[in-house]
Amino acid sequence: MDILDPAGGTSTASRQLAPRPQALGGLVIGILDNSKPNAAALLEAVAGALRERFGTGGVRAWQKPGASTGAAPAVLDEIAGACSVTLTASAD
Amino acid sequence: MATVVLGTDEFYPLARAQALANGLPDLPVVTVPHPIGGIAEKAVALKAAPVVAQVAAALTSVAASARQIAPAALSARHSAPDDLDAFQGWIMEQGWGDGLPVVPPTAERVRRMLAGARRAPDELVALLPPRLGQATVERVAVNAVMAGALPEHLPVVLAAVEAVTDPVFNLQAVQTTTHPCSPLIIVNGPIAARLGINAAGNALGQGARANAVIGRALRLVLQNIGGARPGREDRATHGHPGKFAYCLAENEAASPWEPLSIERGFSRDDSTVTVCASEGPHNVNDHGSTTAEGILATVAGSAASVGSNNIYLGGEPLVVLGPEHAATVAAAGWSKDDFRRALWERARVPIGRFAPENLERFATIYPEGFKDAPAEALAPIARAWRDIMVIVAGGAGKHSAVIPTFGMTRSVTRRIAG
Numbered sequence: 001m002d003i004l005d006p007a008g009g010t011s012t013a014s015r016q017l018a019p020r021p022q023a024l025g026g027l028v029i030g031i032l033d034n035s036k037p038n039a040a041a042l043l044e045a046v047a048g049a050l051r052e053r054f055g056t057g058g059v060r061a062w063q064k065p066g067a068s069t070g071a072a073p074a075v076l077d078e079i080a081g082a083c084s085v086t087l088t089a090s091a092d
Numbered sequence: 093m094a095t096v097v098l099g100t101d102e103f104y105p106l107a108r109a110q111a112l113a114n115g116l117p118d119l120p121v122v123t124v125p126h127p128i129g130g131i132a133e134k135a136v137a138l139k140a141a142p143v144v145a146q147v148a149a150a151l152t153s154v155a156a157s158a159r160q161i162a163p164a165a166l167s168a169r170h171s172a173p174d175d176l177d178a179f180q181g182w183i184m185e186q187g188w189g190d191g192l193p194v195v196p197p198t199a200e201r202v203r204r205m206l207a208g209a210r211r212a213p214d215e216l217v218a219l220l221p222p223r224l225g226q227a228t229v230e231r232v233a234v235n236a237v238m239a240g241a242l243p244e245h246l247p248v249v250l251a252a253v254e255a256v257t258d259p260v261f262n263l264q265a266v267q268t269t270t271h272p273c274s275p276l277i278i279v280n281g282p283i284a285a286r287l288g289i290n291a292a293g294n295a296l297g298q299g300a301r302a303n304a305v306i307g308r309a310l311r312l313v314l315q316n317i318g319g320a321r322p323g324r325e326d327r328a329t330h331g332h333p334g335k336f337a338y339c340l341a342e343n344e345a346a347s348p349w350e351p352l353s354i355e356r357g358f359s360r361d362d363s364t365v366t367v368c369a370s371e372g373p374h375n376v377n378d379h380g381s382t383t384a385e386g387i388l389a390t391v392a393g394s395a396a397s398v399g400s401n402n403i404y405l406g407g408e409p410l411v412v413l414g415p416e417h418a419a420t421v422a423a424a425g426w427s428k429d430d431f432r433r434a435l436w437e438r439a440r441v442p443i444g445r446f447a448p449e450n451l452e453r454f455a456t457i458y459p460e461g462f463k464d465a466p467a468e469a470l471a472p473i474a475r476a477w478r479d480i481m482v483i484v485a486g487g488a489g490k491h492s493a494v495i496p497t498f499g500m501t502r503s504v505t506r507r508i509a510g
């Protein structure tokens with residue numbers, strides 16, 4: 001028998017990933033903590049190691065207002081203005 | 093700006109689904125072994141070290157061929173086994189079942205279902221996260237057929253789908269959280285009796301078709317259209333049995349007070365659904381009390397819980413008063429609001445009962461309530477008395493139920509069309 005699809009389409013349009021820099025030397029790293037326990041610790045540890053091993057520049061950090069709340073567009077703009085690359089976290 | 097997402101391996105499927113829903117199927121997601129929460133910071137750093145080179149590589153190079161997302165075909169049909177027993181195995185293999193037998197959504201059955209709602213089949217009701225699936229009237233009808241619903245149930249299901257997509261409900265989080273919550277559908281108004289939605293004995297249990305199939309239809313919509321698949325994007329640590337179906341009507345006839353729908357500005361002629369992202373019901377047994385104060389003490393003691401989301405995130409804990417408990421409370425001259433106020437004052441947890449490390453976390457999330465609070469201070473179960481929801485439901489007996497919610501969510505009431 002034929003049945004109708006229970007999932008259907010999505011309204012997602014493909015988007016381009018942001019261009020990547022050639023090298024990380026001297027670049028300011030942004031951190032967007034998703035407010036889950038120890039997410040900041042993980043992100044900071046990775047950012048610190050990037051500085052040691054790849055010579056990245058400063059680190060600036062932001063935090064989402066809550067684990068289940070998205071960052072405000074203005075905050076995302078601020079991060080984009082202040083940093084060259086960003087590390088963020090998903091889920092637990 | 094070049095971005096890399098970090099997470100734990102357990103939650104990788106959810107991170108991938110998020111990236112896809114945002115149109116970025118190749119967004120780099122780098123994982124460390126789960127968990128990072130609840131372990132020492134030093135242990136987190138040890139987990140971070142091995143992925144640093146991978147993060148650096150992902151920040152400086154993009155996958156050679158960024159994939160395009162194939163547009164999903166509309167009204168796609170699938171060839172399924174004719175044999176009903178074989179069909180049950182097949183539908184589970186597709187990831188579209190909930191474990192119980194499913195009614196095959198043939199074009200003919202879906203056509204009959206659509207007759208229950210006077211709406212265009214291709215009308216978009218909502219976009220459902222995390223997949224951002226298009227919940228058209230027809231697609232909702234497909235899932236309603238699968239759940240065993242009848243055409244007259246469809247308007248209730250559609251109203252519930254509209255309700256859960258109100259931004260204040262926070263469906264994205266409700267769908268993907270580790271917390272055991274599921275939208276409880278509370279039906280008010282004349283439609284409840286017309287459809288036989290049980291408001292009385294065993295209202296939250298088995299035995300009434302309308303409760304079962306309406307609740308189940310919403311779950312299948314959320315799982316299939318929304319793409320919250322158990323163990324994948326739906327990250328519930330345990331879930332709860334109400335995730336199969338969670339629907340009841342308020343027992344308006346047995347309530348001494350105005351029903352929830354009237355409280356929320358609807359009329360007696362309106363039929364409504366209210367959805368709240370709810371845990372399973374926890375029983376409140378009080379066979380002894382003959383006073384409002386007595387019932388209050390027992391409900392408050394059951395609701396004041398150290399491990400609930402509402403205690404630190406806020407939101408709207410729900411109390412389902414059994415009609416006999418409600419009558420005892422009302423006999424003292426208490427209005428529903430009197431009971432809510434008194435419950436808010438009474439249902440509190442002494443700060444000293446929380447684990448110190450957990451308290452530290454609460455203090456960063458809700459400093460007003462927990463930062464530097466002395467051990468004898470009391471934490472209420474909601475931020476304000478009006479946040480405590482009270483309905484009357486159930487049959488004979490000296491029981492009520494407390495139902496904590498997800499916290500970062502608000503209940504939503506919508507009128508049922510037709």
